[in-house]
Amino acid sequence: MDWQPWIEPSRCQRDTLPxxxxxxxxxxxxxxxxxNANCVLPSGVQKVDVxxxxxxxxGIAPPAGAAADEVIDAAGxxxxxxVIDDQVHFREPGLEHKEDLHTGSVACAKGGVTTFLEMxxxxxxxxxxxxxxxxxxxxxxxxxxxxxxxxGATYDQATASSNIDVLKSVxxxxxxxxxxxxxxxxxxxxxxSALEQIFAETTxxxxxxxxxxxxxxxNIQRYASTGNVADHSRIRDTSAxxxxxxxxxxxxxxHHHPFHVLHVSTRLETELxxxxxxxxxxxxxxxxxxxxxxxxxRLGTLIQMNPSVKTADDVAGLWEALHDGRxxxxxxxxxxxxxxxxxxxxxxxxxGLPAVxxxxxxxxxxxxxGKCTLEEIVGWMCEAPARIWQIDRKGRIEEGFxxxxxxxxxxxxxxxxxxxxxxxxxxxPWHGETLTGQPVRTIVMGQxxxxxxxxxxxxxxxxxxxxxxx
Numbered sequence: 001m002d003w004q005p006w007i008e009p010s011r012c013q014r015d016t017l018p019x020x021x022x023x024x025x026x027x028x029x030x031x032x033x034x035x036n037a038n039c040v041l042p043s044g045v046q047k048v049d050v051x052x053x054x055x056x057x058x059g060i061a062p063p064a065g066a067a068a069d070e071v072i073d074a075a076g077x078x079x080x081x082x083v084i085d086d087q088v089h090f091r092e093p094g095l096e097h098k099e100d101l102h103t104g105s106v107a108c109a110k111g112g113v114t115t116f117l118e119m120x121x122x123x124x125x126x127x128x129x130x131x132x133x134x135x136x137x138x139x140x141x142x143x144x145x146x147x148x149x150x151x152g153a154t155y156d157q158a159t160a161s162s163n164i165d166v167l168k169s170v171x172x173x174x175x176x177x178x179x180x181x182x183x184x185x186x187x188x189x190x191x192x193s194a195l196e197q198i199f200a201e202t203t204x205x206x207x208x209x210x211x212x213x214x215x216x217x218x219n220i221q222r223y224a225s226t227g228n229v230a231d232h233s234r235i236r237d238t239s240a241x242x243x244x245x246x247x248x249x250x251x252x253x254x255h256h257h258p259f260h261v262l263h264v265s266t267r268l269e270t271e272l273x274x275x276x277x278x279x280x281x282x283x284x285x286x287x288x289x290x291x292x293x294x295x296x297x298r299l300g301t302l303i304q305m306n307p308s309v310k311t312a313d314d315v316a317g318l319w320e321a322l323h324d325g326r327x328x329x330x331x332x333x334x335x336x337x338x339x340x341x342x343x344x345x346x347x348x349x350x351x352g353l354p355a356v357x358x359x360x361x362x363x364x365x366x367x368x369x370g371k372c373t374l375e376e377i378v379g380w381m382c383e384a385p386a387r388i389w390q391i392d393r394k395g396r397i398e399e400g401f402x403x404x405x406x407x408x409x410x411x412x413x414x415x416x417x418x419x420x421x422x423x424x425x426x427x428x429p430w431h432g433e434t435l436t437g438q439p440v441r442t443i444v445m446g447q448x449x450x451x452x453x454x455x456x457x458x459x460x461x462x463x464x465x466x467x468x469x470x
Contacts, residue, residue, distance in 0.1 A: 029054055030069040037074035040378045041397050050079060052403040055445035060399055074407050078374060081382040081397050082114025082404030083360050086389060087262055087331040092138060094123025099336045103424040105143040106457060109450040110422050111357035112439030114145050114404035115394060115464055117174050120152030125187055127152045127163050129170055136172060136463055144449050146461040150177040154186040155194040162194050167202045174389040174466050175205035180244045181213040199255040207260040210244035211236055211307055229346040230296040233308040241307050242268045252280050260388060263333050265307040267317025273326040281388050283329035284318045286359050301342050301349035302429045328384040332359045336425035354423040358416055358430055364408060364437025390467035407441040414438050
């Protein structure tokens with residue numbers, strides 16, 4: 001039994017584990033009954049029992065006296081589907097000093113994230129079948145939650161060559177990631193003919209980082225002498241995001257290709273989504289929902305992100321778009337760097353921040369303040385990503401679905417503190433904030449991986465499978 005503590009490390013002794021956790025010593029071949037929880041079902045919130053057989057949800061409201069090897073009394077708690085974070089950067093291979101697949105997955109478990117989809121900008125990049133297989137094998141041996149990996153699109157301007165043949169034939173991936181701006185090397189695909197080819201000739205769903213490279217480069221020249229991190233939002237401004245998002249939506253519309261806009265950051269982009277076809281979807285991230293340019297004075301480079309944080313009005317626009325369905329997903333863009341790296345003076349400081357272990361709690365706190373409902377959170381963080389990426393048997397509490405489940409306490413108050421973060425980077429931009437609402441138990445494929453402040457690090461998640469044409 002291998003537990004990873006995150007509070008009071010001295011308490012993580014074998015004889016101090018809560019009694020209900022001792023059931024975890026048994027194999028995964030068990031039947032578990034979760035009793036008395038308020039379950040967020042597709043039909044609404046109901047107080048019903050849920051019976052799990054091995055890795056599958058066997059029954060909702062099973063008959064009284066149903067046999068079970070383990071009983072979890074969840075009175076006073078809510079049971080939701082496991083969160084699916086469709087945009088993370090876990091830095092392996094190549095940048096493991098910031099994060100790796102194990103530490104990133106442990107942070108997921110603490111945060112109620114049971115499945116992650118990871119981006120291709122590692123070293124080497126995930127742009128070949130061999131690199132994709134390497135990541136899948138690494139995760140199978142290291143990750144305590146379920147996993148999937150995007151394949152990255154490439155374009156070499158000098159030779160006018162790309163990896164289009166790979167994108168047309170690769171399997172075991174949720175989709176294609178394109179960096180339309182904001183990347184280095186051959187992961188930047190800014191050439192129009194290359195983009196047309198990708199949208200026209202591939203069948204996998206596509207997602208993209210949308211910031212117009214020409215606009216960003218012009219702004220970099222304009223602010224070439226700056227040392228003020230607030231200028232980051234002037235360099236990566238509203239126009240850069242709007243131009244690239246409009247361009248990508250146009251491509252997806254003309255080619256009738258499923259397309260997902262990552263990390264929408266501006267009100268103007270949400271207006272584009274009003275007239276977008278149904279196969280165009282979009283997401284927002286916690287840093288764009290909870291921070292604005294007004295927070296640079298307080299947090300400095302800790303909230304330096306690409307796309308950058310925007311104005312308070314843009315924040316309001318994102319929330320409006322979430323509520324009316326123009327934005328369907330909340331994902332983190334978890335992109336950790338060490339504190340030493342982040343504390344470098346701008347512009348040497350890198351863009352990115354860690355968020356997977358706090359994203360659900362942040363949204364539960366928003367619900368406690370009346371900004372959204374628990375059912376909306378489940379829609380944005382569980383159901384929609386499963387639907388958009390066509391992930392088999394995930395995103396809902398339903399018979400026959402995978403037993404990826406999270407118990408949340410809507411009343412529990414807790415304070416985010418750097419010293420308690422499980423991400424290898426060891427910090428959070430929300431350090432010191434007290435939230436209401438917290439995930440208290442995370443179940444991955446029928447096995448409890450997180451409970452009472454501890455992660456069971458010898459559990460292994462599984463490779464997610466996808467229904468889209470492969």
